[in-house]
Amino acid sequence: MEAIGFDLGETLIYYNNVPQSWKGLYRRALSKIVHELGIVSNGELLNKAEDVLSRYNTRIHPREHEVTDIEIFNDILNVWELDNQYVTRAISVFFDFFQQESKVYEETKEILKALKVRNIRIGILTDVPYGMNKTLVLRDIEPIKDYVDVVITSVDVGYRKPRPEGFIKLAKELKTETTKMIYVGNELKDIELMRLL
The missing domain is CATH 1.10.150 (DNA polymerase; domain 1)
Incomplete structure (x- = not known):
């Protein structure tokens, strides 16, 4: 395994007191x-x-x-x-x-740091709420940005998960093959994404 792709919301970060919908x-x-x-x-x-x-x-x-x-x-x-x-x-x-309620999970930074020590490239592929632009997404990852190599949003790709285009783009930008990368997320569509590849 050369790289790991992560979902963002409810995987690496969360909005305190804000439901998924x-x-x-x-x-x-x-x-x-x-x-x-x-x-x-x-x-x-x-x-x-x-x-x-x-x-x-x-x-x-x-x-x-x-x-x-x-x-x-x-x-x-x-x-x-x-x-x-x-x-x-x-x-x-x-x-x-x-x-204003954006928080990084307590264990996120330590996990990402441990992966970087092992030379694992780290990317984020996230479906954004209401077409949120990348500048705003980057604000959410400010506390962990030093551990992330690539950030791709559904707006960048033009499609939402489980369409595979985002995962393929993420692998390419992380300079690896899709067969040498896994994806970690919190929803059924994240699992379905891996099945489509």
Whole structure:
């Protein structure tokens, strides 16, 4: 074995007090966006935005093809009848709400360090929530970034797991063959990914 690919959420890191499906927290996160943008809020605006987020919630509506956070938040701004110039700020506020509780599992750093000592290359292949961009993903791995050689997201690949394209891309970027790499994750789709190869 030359390399190991890891899932990110609920494998190397977790969001404290945040369930895997963010649906129950939409309103609080959206309220922060409304406040930040100085919008006069009403329940109808938040309902429309919650409907958009629900459409893109892969726990409710699984999909193979990935979308970007810009696409999703442009849809929200459109239902709010706001100019798309606010999209970057809306994305930042939304993900800040969830990432403030980002934590690395206690044992993660020691495991990654032990693998590096054995010259095992380490990569992350993660399906991101709501098309989260890579800059935000990298913020989540800040405490362990020195042990990670490559980070690939579903947005980078264009597909979500268990499609094999991400694993193949990860192996290539880690300069190994798929037969010389394993994948560690916490969901059935992570196991199915390995079966498809």
